[in-house]
Amino acid sequence: NTFHDMGFLLYPHFYPPVKRWYFGKRMRTFLQRTSHVVAVSHSTATSIGALFPEYRDKISVIYPGTDHLLAAPEETPSERAVAPPYILAVNTLEIRKHTPFIVEVFDYLRHNFPCNHRLLIIGQRANGYHALRRAIRQSPYRADILLKNTVSTARLMQYYRDCDFFINASVYEGFGFTPFEAIQFDCPVFLYRNNTVREIIGNHPYTFPEMQAERWGEAIWKALNNRFVNRISRKDLQSYSWKNTTHATLNLFHKMLTGEETQVVH
Template sequence: MRIGFDAKRYFLNQTGLGNYSRDLVRILEQYCPENDYIKYTPKLRGAWLDSAEFRKTTRLPEGRLNNIFSSLWRNSGIVKDLKRDNIDIFHGLSGEIPMGLKENHIKSVVTMHDLIFLKYPKLYKGIDRYIYNKKFKYAVNNADKVVAISEQTKRDIMEFYGIPAERIEVIYQGCHPAFKTIKTEVQKENLRKKYNLPNQFILNVGSIEPRKNAFQIVKAVENLDIPLIIIGKTTEYAKQIKAYIVEKGLENRIFLMQGFTMEELSVIYAMADVFVYPSLYEGFGIPIIEALYSGTPVVTTNSGVFPEAGGPFSYYINPQDIGEIQYAISSILNSSNMRDEMIVKGLAFAQQFNDDKIAKNWNSLYTDIV
């Protein structure tokens, strides 16, 4: 099979949708090398190698107009390139597919990550909600198969777009292989010295925005004798957290950090005593999986997708209840038996997200569509 990917996020996004795209293509190339995988992107950024293999598997817009109006190319003009390249299936990796695929007899599948803009509309500008809704609605109604990254996202697609259950497949996402390797004490100590990290700490990773709810963790650990590290890009919400930290004199115990490589981040996960993730809503919650693979106990939200991602051996809390979050952290820190059980059984649960299983599910789906 020849499979074409909407690779805009693959090349241009360094987190979230970009990580999903890069991981999935990597997994397929490794475990299903019998297929051809072609990545279509409106532009490139960063140090992508212009090797013969890169040129063979990557396509950019051709012609002056397609380069000037690259969004239009991605929305419809790309179909001519797909036909020229004899693509059997086009895979929209981030909730979008171009118009004109059916008319040109090109099969399609779209990955839907979440419908946050519909669940929490106040978090988005009106114009953004309009654009997302238009693109997503077209994709789920016109793709030959819709893939949700969780049962929660599947339910949301059925609720908001009226798509029947039989048209939606659930295929979980994996995580970067860096999180699946055992870290040595030397690796941990070197990183600790490099960034002056504390010997023990609570960890939170993700975009620092209201939906992720990191402020509740700050308030929960305020009276606990253990540092907190929050890793994510600076936002207005992060500035509010920083102001609170200064107001309460917590500068030596609570740290907001960013800029780590994936390998460094995986070591930090493995160093943490507890991973706390009281997000209000996610399509899946990949940081939970990263923590489970890293052998770090997880405290997360007791509803939505979170029990699906965290499994039966994570600790679930009401994300708005500071006391519950504090009690959960204290319980894990004060019970080595509980912590050990969460580590061992959490890692066992995470094996369902292994690369080989994800590749098998996707290859079966592609084959069925063709």
């Protein structure tokens, strides 16, 4: 079995009651039925081991790839594009994604600097949707905030390419794909330093350990004027490919069947 995150046990207040009930009831059943657990990050593996120590020796970490959109076929998007310049945020609109904070950062940039960007937020509705709508209504720059619940893959790829930068304030992730998708398109990203950002990116100056709109806004504006010279590079994600994920998964299967490691020749 593959476990993507343990948020419903670590941060239950971020989840609706029905989801807490379901996963809380089913988690041990999933573990009892499995011969081995695959965690998508060391953070997730550590959490599983801490909450269910009897399974600690049955856990392997296999990172997902982050290069899937680069392999997607080039298509002409059917829906109308958003004209640059704009700031991009992509996430399911859950409470834990902390999307209203992104509106705060946008408001700070527009109020304090000659910033003419719009803010484009893309995400499926979830339990944080109404809080985000409220934040948008209260923004003095709400006319320049665009919210889309769904877009095509082709259009999403274009948005990653054309935005000036990407911003993500998710409090907790099992892995968290969208910031890494953005990086793969050479998009400058500014991220809350959550568990997986610390694990994969580290203490990069474009990551922040707290939710302070002023600090984010000042750092972003400085980086924008410096042409994002310190941006996180796609080279930093070279090892997070689906090819490596496949090799690691096949190696785990081989080990479970034979008890031996296999050497994959690249």
